[in-house]
Amino acid sequence: MKISIVGAGYVGLATGVGFASMGNSVICVDSDGAKVEKLKQGVLPIYEPMLGEHLQKVLEKGYFKATTNLSSAVRDSDIIFICVGTPSKPDGTIDLNFIEQASKDIGDALKDSGNQPVVVVKSTVVPGATEGVVVPIIERHSGKKAGADFGVCMNPEFLREGNALSDFFNPDRVVIGELDQRSGDVLERLYHDFKCPILRTSIKTAEMIKYASNAFLATKISFINEIGNICKRLGIDVYEVAKGIGLDKRISPYFLNAGIGFGGSCFPKDVRALIAIAKKIGYEPKLLESVINLNETQPLRLLELLKKHMPDVRGKKIGVLGLTFKPETDDIREAPSIKIVRELLKQGAVVKAYDPKAMDGFKKIFPKVKYCSAEEVLESDAVLILTEWDEFKKLDYLGKIVIDGRKIDEAKSARVYEGVCW
Ligand code: NAD
Numbered sequence: 001m002k003i004s005i006v007g008a009g010y011v012g013l014a015t016g017v018g019f020a021s022m023g024n025s026v027i028c029v030d031s032d033g034a035k036v037e038k039l040k041q042g043v044l045p046i047y048e049p050m051l052g053e054h055l056q057k058v059l060e061k062g063y064f065k066a067t068t069n070l071s072s073a074v075r076d077s078d079i080i081f082i083c084v085g086t087p088s089k090p091d092g093t094i095d096l097n098f099i100e101q102a103s104k105d106i107g108d109a110l111k112d113s114g115n116q117p118v119v120v121v122k123s124t125v126v127p128g129a130t131e132g133v134v135v136p137i138i139e140r141h142s143g144k145k146a147g148a149d150f151g152v153c154m155n156p157e158f159l160r161e162g163n164a165l166s167d168f169f170n171p172d173r174v175v176i177g178e179l180d181q182r183s184g185d186v187l188e189r190l191y192h193d194f195k196c197p198i199l200r201t202s203i204k205t206a207e208m209i210k211y212a213s214n215a216f217l218a219t220k221i222s223f224i225n226e227i228g229n230i231c232k233r234l235g236i237d238v239y240e241v242a243k244g245i246g247l248d249k250r251i252s253p254y255f256l257n258a259g260i261g262f263g264g265s266c267f268p269k270d271v272r273a274l275i276a277i278a279k280k281i282g283y284e285p286k287l288l289e290s291v292i293n294l295n296e297t298q299p300l301r302l303l304e305l306l307k308k309h310m311p312d313v314r315g316k317k318i319g320v321l322g323l324t325f326k327p328e329t330d331d332i333r334e335a336p337s338i339k340i341v342r343e344l345l346k347q348g349a350v351v352k353a354y355d356p357k358a359m360d361g362f363k364k365i366f367p368k369v370k371y372c373s374a375e376e377v378l379e380s381d382a383v384l385i386l387t388e389w390d391e392f393k394k395l396d397y398l399g400k401i402v403i404d405g406r407k408i409d410e411a412k413s414a415r416v417y418e419g420v421c422w
Contacts, residue, residue, distance in 0.1 A: 107141025177206025228421025
């Protein structure tokens with residue numbers, strides 16, 4: 001099939017490279033010219049395991065192209081995926097600016113085209129946005145009718161950064177929210193070779209499935225962090241407790257890693273957007289608000305523990321190991337490290353930091369931090385572990401003060417060792 005992808009970020013690239021690897025002809029469009037130039041040369045603009053190797057293969061085979069010219073890319077497509085960002089506004093509501101712009105551009109491009117593609121929203125959008133925002137804009141700009149002249153689906157993405165391509169090839173399920181049966185049939189044909197359940201729903205239901213999934217996972221993390229905070233006071237290792245409860249099939253062992261809270265580009269913004277939409281329609285989502293509130297304060301618990309061993313950090317060298325919200329990505333969006341480093345600097349500490357993939361990105365927010373090797377970070381007065389990168393297991397923590405937010409057991413050899421929830 002001929003596929004175009006609007007937005008070549010984590011989701012757009014994994015989707016584009018994934019479908020191209022399956023023999024489809026893919027054009028990725030991005031408004032960021034520098035990103036597109038890199039892609040054309042086979043260079044991945046983000047860090048994501050396996051994706052770079054696959055990108056080079058599909059480029060060589062001619063199955064993958066990148067461009068800034070949306071109009072030429074979408075004109076001949078059977079399927080157009082919208083994969084642009086949907087960030088939070090300061091009040092927590094979803095910012096649909098990128099979605100609106102992409103919809104306008106797609107509408108303009110379809111105006112003089114005889115093609116009848118299916119437009120698929122893959123970006124995470126609040127229930128009602130595909131039919132209430134995307135469809136009317138495309139109709140207005142193309143002069144064409146959804147369901148007659150072009151198809152519409154909402155196909156939420158569940159991939160995890162750090163595992164994006166492997167999640168693309170092996171999803172737990174594919175959800176197809178369809179405007180009409182033809183649109184759903186076309187998209188289902190694209191997913192024909194996937195060995196997982198395919199769930200066909202209304203568009204609004206598909207949009208809600210994505211929010212409910214992320215809200216549930218965020219809740220599970222805040223839940224185990226709360227149990228961990230109680231365990232810490234009782235002298236119990238929450239990881240043993242998690243093992244014990246995770247053996248219950250109704251609970252499952254996943255997402256029970258207590259620590260300094262969730263971050264990234266999805267959980268915080270998606271839970272906030274769900275809270276905002278619930279309030280807008282007159283419902284007070286108390287559970288979801290608690291999930292966010294607990295997550296706001298969880299990173300700072302590490303600093304409370306540091307205080308036990310170092311009452312005043314002013315002028316002290318505090319080392320930070322790990323800046324990304326999780327390992328195997330370069331993404332620092334809403335990472336707990338941001339809150340922790342900001343607070344340390346505010347209290348007058350000298351911060352030294354190391355991360356295998358995210359130091360360039362972090363430098364843009366915190367130019368005053370001293371970026372160095374992991375070994376140099378260990379030479380600080382105290383060390384905080386903020387991401388569970390594998391390489392941190394091999395460091396020599398002997399004689400150090402370590403406050404661990406991510407359960408690196410090897411760090412227990414430190415002179416002083418404190419785990420945030422254990
Ligand atoms: P991203 O910010 O990494 O990428 C978005 C890309 O879209 C950027 O490269 C930007 O330049 C481009 N763009 C913006 N407007 C454009 C336009 N009008 N035309 C062409 N390109 C445009 O975003 P992401 O992390 O890939 O997330 C995309 C969507 O998928 C979001 O809604 C997000 O919530 C959702 N999602 C993300 C993940 C994840 O792990 N990152 C997982 C599931 C779902």
